[in-house]
Amino acid sequence: MFRKCDITGFEVDKRGEALIKVNAVFAVIFFLVAIIAAFFLVLTRHPTIHLLPPHLYYRFLTLHGWNALLFWIIFFEIAGLYFGSTVVLNSRFSSPPLGWLAFFLMLGGALLINYTILQGKADVLFTSYPPLKAHWLYYLGVLLFAIGALLGVILFFANLVVAKREGKWERSLPLFTFGLLTAAIIAVVTLVSGAIIFIPTFLWSLGIIDKVDPENYRIIFWGVGHPAQQINLAAMISAWYLISYLSVGGITPSEKISRLAFLLYIFFINLASAHHLLVDPAVSPAWKVFNTSYAMYLAVLGSMIHAYAIPASVELAQRKRGYRGIFAWLAKAPWGNPAFSAMFISLVGFGFIGGVTGVMIGKEQTNIIHHNTLAVPGHFKGTVVIGTTLAFMGATYYLIPLIFRRKIVLYSLAKVQPWLFGLGIAILAISMLALGYLGVPRRHYDILFSNAPFKHEFNPAMWFFWTLFVIGGVSAVLGALLWILIVVLSVFFGPKLKGPEDMQIPIVLPPQEEKKNPSHSSILCPGTLTLIFIFFVWFMTYFFLNWKWLSATWYVK
Amino acid sequence: MEQEKEKNKKGSLLREILDDPMLLLFLGVAVYIIFYVIWGIMEVSQVSELPAQIKQIFLTQGR
Numbered sequence: 225m226f227r228k229c230d231i232t233g234f235e236v237d238k239r240g241e242a243l244i245k246v247n248a249v250f251a252v253i254f255f256l257v258a259i260i261a262a263f264f265l266v267l268t269r270h271p272t273i274h275l276l277p278p279h280l281y282y283r284f285l286t287l288h289g290w291n292a293l294l295f296w297i298i299f300f301e302i303a304g305l306y307f308g309s310t311v312v313l314n315s316r317f318s319s320p321p322l323g324w325l326a327f328f329l330m331l332g333g334a335l336l337i338n339y340t341i342l343q344g345k346a347d348v349l350f351t352s353y354p355p356l357k358a359h360w361l362y363y364l365g366v367l368l369f370a371i372g373a374l375l376g377v378i379l380f381f382a383n384l385v386v387a388k389r390e391g392k393w394e395r396s397l398p399l400f401t402f403g404l405l406t407a408a409i410i411a412v413v414t415l416v417s418g419a420i421i422f423i424p425t426f427l428w429s430l431g432i433i434d435k436v437d438p439e440n441y442r443i444i445f446w447g448v449g450h451p452a453q454q455i456n457l458a459a460m461i462s463a464w465y466l467i468s469y470l471s472v473g474g475i476t477p478s479e480k481i482s483r484l485a486f487l488l489y490i491f492f493i494n495l496a497s498a499h500h501l502l503v504d505p506a507v508s509p510a511w512k513v514f515n516t517s518y519a520m521y522l523a524v525l526g527s528m529i530h531a532y533a534i535p536a537s538v539e540l541a542q543r544k545r546g547y548r549g550i551f552a553w554l555a556k557a558p559w560g561n562p563a564f565s566a567m568f569i570s571l572v573g574f575g576f577i578g579g580v581t582g583v584m585i586g587k588e589q590t591n592i593i594h595h596n597t598l599a600v601p602g603h604f605k606g607t608v609v610i611g612t613t614l615a616f617m618g619a620t621y622y623l624i625p626l627i628f629r630r631k632i633v634l635y636s637l638a639k640v641q642p643w644l645f646g647l648g649i650a651i652l653a654i655s656m657l658a659l660g661y662l663g664v665p666r667r668h669y670d671i672l673f674s675n676a677p678f679k680h681e682f683n684p685a686m687w688f689f690w691t692l693f694v695i696g697g698v699s700a701v702l703g704a705l706l707w708i709l710i711v712v713l714s715v716f717f718g719p720k721l722k723g724p725e726d727m728q729i730p731i732v733l734p735p736q737e738e739k740k741n742p743s744h745s746s747i748l749c750p751g752t753l754t755l756i757f758i759f760f761v762w763f764m765t766y767f768f769l770n771w772k773w774l775s776a777t778w779y780v781k
Numbered sequence: 782m783e784q785e786k787e788k789n790k791k792g793s794l795l796r797e798i799l800d801d802p803m804l805l806l807f808l809g810v811a812v813y814i815i816f817y818v819i820w821g822i823m824e825v826s827q828v829s830e831l832p833a834q835i836k837q838i839f840l841t842q843g844r
Contacts, residue, residue, distance in 0.1 A: 384802055396800050405802050409809040416810070417818075439828070443821045447813070483799050490809040495817050507824045515817060 225316065231626060231724045231731060240310040240317030240383075244303045244627055246327060247376075248620075251299035252711055254334060255613075258292035259704045261285075266652075266697030270690050271672050278669045282347045285667065287338065289350030293608065294369070294452060295334045300616050301407060301459045302326070302376040307627070308404040308462070309383035315392040318382035322375060329372025336365030349667065351445065354425070354436045363426035370422065374415040380408045399479055400469075403462030406486040407455045413494050414455060417447030439506045450497035453604075456612040457527075458489055460570070463615040464534045467567040470622055471558055473734035474537030477748060482533050488526035495519035499586035503595055509588070516586050524583060531575050532756055536749040538568075543749075544735035550751045561729045562638045566618025569646035570611055575759060577653050578606030580766050590770045593777055596667075599660020605653035609700070614646055617707050624711065625727055630718035634710050635728050641710065645703025651696030655689040661773065662686050 226235045261284045267275040268284075276284060310317050317323060339361070340346040346358035384405070387393055397405060421444035427433045465482070468474035476482045498515035501507055542553030558564045581603040585594045594600060624632055632638055662683050664671050673679060721727070747753060798804060 381802065381806070396796075397802070402799075405805065409806050412806060413810055413813050437825075439825045440822060443825065444818070447817060451813075484795070487799060487805075490805055491812050494809075494813040497817060498821070501821075506828050507821055511820055511824055519816065 229311075229626065231727060234311050235314040237310050237316045239320040240306050240323070241627060243317065243320065243323040243327065244306045244311075247299045247303035247306070248623065248627075249715065250327075250331060250334075251296050251303065252708060254291045254295035254299060255704070256708050257338065258288055258296055259701055259708070261288035261291065262697070262704075263701045266694060266701070268669075270694055271670070273694070274670075279344070279347065281669050282349065283341060283344060286347060286349050287341050290334075290337055290341070293350060293604075297456050297459075297608070297612060297616075298369075298373050298452075299330065301411070301455060302330070302373065304459055304462070304619075305376065305380040305404055305408060306383070307623075308401040309380045309387065311627075312398055312401055313383075313387040313392045315383065315387035315390065318379060318386045323379055326372045326375035326379060329368050329375065331372075333365045333367070333369025333372060336361055336368065340365065351449065352425075353445070354428070354438050354441050357429055360426060360429040363422055363429050366418065366422045367426060370415050370418040373411065374419075377408050377411045377415065380404070396483075399476065399482055400462050400466045402483055403458055403465060403486055406489050407458035407462065409490050410451050410458060410494060411455045414448050414451040417444050417451070420444050421448065439504065442501060442504065443507070446497040446500040447494070450500060451494045453608055454489065454493045454496075456608055457493070458486065460574070460612040460615040461486075461530050461534075463619045464530070464567050464571055465537070467563050467615075467618050467622070468534055468537045468541075469734075470731050471561050471564040471567070471729070472538050472541045473732045474534075474541045475734055476533045476537045477540060478533070481529055485526040485529035485533070488522050488529075491522070492519040493523035493526070496523055496586055499591065502588050502591045512588055516588060520583075520586050524579075527575075527579055531571070531579075531759070532752060534571060535568075535755060536752040539749045539752050541732075541735055550754055553751055558732075560639055561621075562642055563618040563621040563729055565639070566614050566621070566642035566646070569642055570614040570618065573614070573646060573650055573653075574607060574611035576762060577650060577657075578603060578608075578611050580763050581606055581657060583763075584766065584770045590774055593770070593774050594660060596665055597660035598664045598666050599657045600666050602653045602656025602660055605649055605656060610646055610649040610653065613704075614642060614649070617645065618642065620707075620711060621729060622731075624714045624718070625721050625729075628715050628718075629721045630714050631721055631726055632710065632728050633713040633718045637706060638710050641703055641706045643703075645700055645707065648696050648699025648701075648703050651692055652700055653696070655692035655696055658689045659686060659693065662689070 225239065226237055227241075228234075229236055264276055264284050265281070265288055267273050268281050306317065306323070309315070337346070340359050341362070343359075346352075346362040348356040348358045348362075352358060352362075384393075384397070384401075393401075396402070421441060424433060425436050425441070428436045465474075465476065495515040496519060498507075498512055499520065502512055502516065538557060539553045542556065547553045547556050557568070581599070584590045585600060585603055594603075621632060621638065624630055660666070662685065663680075664682065664686065671682075719726075798808070
């Protein structure tokens, strides 16, 4: 039942390992679908290219939303949950048959959703707000996928219980598994909300009930739509801690504080879903402001803690190896290790683009200058794509040798891949944010309103950002396709890994003793503190710019 | 001394919470259900129905 990993020393339950592999492989397949759709969308959104006709644009947008935001991410996260609750704990998988049932339910649901979308029976976009109605098979697919994913999450909890009973962990879970526990708790919230809202919607599509109240739908839907992205957040941060540990032997300066940061997510991050309803008149300012401007800030505090703890973990480990100066630890970091570079680009991109814009969009006052503009999906690109997707790509460079037991094929290209994808997405996200600030609406096929009786004159600077948009989008698609090629070739055709000597990216143990570099400074991590200071300068600048732009929106006497 | 004991006690309560996955699950779901779902749905349910006459005006104008 178990094999002993000759690289990590972990006892690996082969039955759980098979489930990790199959979920990870299908995550990549759905990611490929998302990327193909993304390529067409990039070349359609540009007003003068308009590659697809309108009906196919909305169909591909729906397809991209489901495959990128849910299927790719949730399949990968289920693989991660199984990895964190069995391999990392040296424990067995609680019920492999149920694991397979969960997998086939998710797969069946995902295929049904993609089938109905491609058949043109569900052109309702990812949000599927009533009164837009899709074919009943679409809602059935959503329910099957949600039930399968919920079962997968329940199995994660069952694995923890089994591991505890069998003495594999006693008091505290390892930090990586604790981060995944946070993701699993958020997943329960997400999937229960999904069941609450998609069961009546399914019945409505069958004609069994007359209507679904659009406002109630919006509240509960955003209990699915947004927390689904918070599962990503917790899983992404867990991946950052894991990669820091594996690539440089990085350990957080304070495990207790890092756990407290995850606790803030568990309590408060789901409440931030309310920011999707900031312009809805049916809910009061009290509800909006409590859930966003109070609860959300506590969750942001959690992110700030992680944003310090993870680079600090790298800096501490590097300083113990004798790297002096403020940034020597960073300059001498293992940038040739694609897992490390993916992690660090993901961390910086998420903080500087995704995190900062999220705070401004999530705040009631400044939300109004972003609402329904292209800045909103620009923010997603800074969170789910440069953040979560790139972090998962980085983690894969360790999964290929450790779980699939294969060498990484095209390794020299793998070193370039995180940069190509990360920079491409950064350019794409920044251009979308700029276009949003210039008033370009999101989702709209034809922003120039061709043949319409009225016209809107955009600032001519828009065309510069549309060019950047295409450059960034195409670079990111190439980076993603390169990653998929490397993963497929490695997993299915790569040379088998014989032992630790075949590892192209080393697993670096935490340094034990500080090398003749006694810190004369009372500051633990001066380099990280400098980075945090630069981040705060950017945050404050962006904060004041947004208020400036808001003040210019309406002339107040 | 007593203050220190009190501090340790508080620390251990936090640790009890952090080390209990099922308690964390319960608390995470409860906070969300109370502050987001129940409060939000209560507010929406208090919105009065649009008077039929006004509704009719909108429907007629839409044609």
